[in-house]
Amino acid sequence: MAALLSVFGFIIMLGLLIFIHEFGHFLFAKMFGVRVDVFSLGFYGRIFSFRWGETRYQIGWLPLGGYVKMFGDAEVSEIPPHLRHCAFACKPLWQRALIVFAGPFANIVVLPLMALGIIYLLQGQAVSTTIGSVIPGYPAAKAGLQAGDRIDAVNGTKTRYFRDLLHLIGDIPGKHVQLRITRGKRQFDVKIIPRTIEEDDAFGSKKKRGIIGITADFRTPTVGISDPNSPAYRAGLRTWDRIIAVNGTPIRRWEELVRFRQSHPKGPHKYTVQRTLRIHNPALRFRHPMKPHTIVVHPATRLTSKGKAVYWDGIHSSELFVKSVRAGTPLAKAGIQVGDRLLKLGGKTLQIASDLGSLPNKKDAKYTIVYERKGEITRRSFTLFEVTFVDPLKQRHKRTLLGIQLGMPYERGVKIPITSPVSFAFRRAAQDTWFFSGLLVRVIKKLFTQEISSDNIGGPIMIFQIAQEAVKSGWEIFLRHLALISINLGIVNLLPIPLLDGGHLLFFLIEGVIRRPVPPKIKESAFLLGLIFLLFLFLLAIKNDLQRLFSG
Template structure:
């Protein structure tokens, strides 16, 4: 099956590439003698009016043979104006550029086919507003965003795209809130995103998430009504008075009128199974229960009347031996401060730590109503990424558990536009990544050992094809862009080499001598073979490393 995927990939991409040359040559009246996909023995041959169409056995290349004056075949007088050399320089540039251009543009169609298949979208409803971000105080959970600067949005993905592209620009939002329309202005803050190969993106962010917190409770005070009723941190409330509860907002509404009266609360409690599956997995099961909750009377909020709050700031897991464990942080503790500054959400807690990941931080928490504190350092791991660059990576070992409840999916009335814009954005990102990668290799910042050859392509295509059609199409798009950009390198025998010759021709106002072009092509062929040899060597070394790893696992 992997071989079939590989053959399909090569055949399609080569066909697309050569089709670009073929179509442009035909448009400009150049006589095309042969259009061939593959090399080696021909398995299919069709003769057209003036072009022979061939499919060869080995789908690792192809060519479009045009009528040229410097070839040994005789050129008839009536075909003199139909040779490749007889065309104006700009026409020859277009013909040569057409192949790589098709490889670069073809992924737009491939990505479009993937995105157009997405038929279920998250609505543009605010689920969570992150503290300390532009949306705080302007948007509230439950807001349905209808328009941005007069442009209608029907999915959260559309909202995200607009916000991402608008750092430091004021946006006017039309919001549906409490059965009425309101106007809200917000200025997305600029967020710097570090990517591989030293690529830096500056994107906009307002600090909203589309899903709402589930009805998972945190109970920190042992003297609270919730604790006395038997509720504990991380209990998932499912019903109040027999009424189903899904989100924490539902829980707040269900208990809003309960002041001094006992209310039956049904919950599920996650209980860890020790050594699940013989220690092969970490597993928890739910145990059901019912609590008789008696909220205090008065006009306080839910926390004041019951001792119940969202479980967002409560620590769910702390690995033994971690810096957090050594600081005596334990599951069930509620984070309150970082470096003396109060935090109101786990996201804020994490942001404060990673704002200065390479220094110590003093964190403060509550346990059974008592205040505790300790000093931690984020775990640092220095590693070499797949591009040969040294990169530090920091980890927070403690984690919380705050599951979210997604809004019901909606259909997008602008699915075509969404798919097209997403396809163009994705193609642009891949092009930029590959171009930067080539530049980094030339600069010596990325090892040439990252080059991959046909074995790597074979492995990648096999892996992605096994996952499904959309993954295969995605991988095909990336490889197509690679093929197009590599063909533009100024190496004679590649399309980029022809463009280099044309550049000299434009400057000198005459073609380079045939002998010069032949020598340059020979040198280019040697360079290309050398690069292919390096890529093949890298492929073999990677495959050998995989085999050694599998062997060690087998015997160890």
């Protein structure tokens, strides 16, 4: 049954990719009065066909593409005068260019908008502007914003969804922003200056963006205990325990636990704890919640570096505790182990997990890491290097990475019903389409500059594998993969290679500059070179597909 679903998913995915591309050519040809003789999905012969009007619609035996055969795509001199009104070659240059461009456009824009739009249209809910967590030291924290606050407007512009909120703030880095805040039953305004950061946009260009240090996802009160001599450890608390109530009052957020401990520093603190039993075994791996139990922690006093006595219980958020270490990676070789609490990286004090991303990701760069293990602080040096990993499709990638996974005790932010679902879905789909397009342009560029190995080029077998994985993961993943592959197909088709749509557009551009069609002999030679190149590319893709299929 699973195999049949995989085959069905592959047929649907490939069929949609080909159909939308050829339909783009077909639609614009009809719009401009060009006669279409054949609309074909697949090549070589006909499995099925029918005629409707002047066009024969058919399905070919080889489902690796399709074509739209238009009347009069030869030289104008070869077309009878009485039929030139419906001949492709006799149409104005701009119309011919649009007919050719319409295929890639349908792949890059139309199909992704439809696929992604369906995802967002059926979601029904989106993450609200309720703050899940406030990052210490960032503008939001300095302005007094708290977890649970809801941001209703930015500079007078009403905002309902968190993603839109980030876009509004991101577009005005370093400038005063007035936020309308709802806290409980109270509303008030806060003026804030977003911190300016520089990051790559979708197409790899550097762009300044504003951030204020908030997340929609909220930190759960999942604890990390790094000192075995701490009151919390002696009372029985362990790393990854989740506190679900304090003194009988249920809590969901880490900030609630922090406020309780600050308001009752002396204790004792009565915690209801949910512990998850983790079994890691090659044959059996699962997590099982144990029955909640009560632990009472009696904070102790200790002296700070300035000689001041403070109450201390040894409880930290598990966010910066190492949950897993990948063998052979830089931090694994530096001696980092599961359960270590990370304190500093590259000289910078770590406050949240995303601080790890601020480390320049450069090969052979040398850094230091400071961590706590069993109450002892250790400092180690390490060097970043490329690590090879294999994705689910057996593609090999090289990337500089640290090689650890942290606790990340986050849960999804508060969701609310979507108003105006059609406009919401279109806006989100357009944003994702733009992002995916930029990402794939960068990937193709890196393939040509050999920053990414040509071993990653895939063909029909790879598309089958993607469809297979997508079918297993559900309809939403299937539609996202469909959108990505469609954009990729459209961008590749726009490359200025003869036989591809981009090659035809290049000839049209030359024709527009020199004011006459490119000589047929030059076209024929270029098409032959293009055919050789595409044949080589196809064989390379098949070779890579077979290697991935039979490796390991």
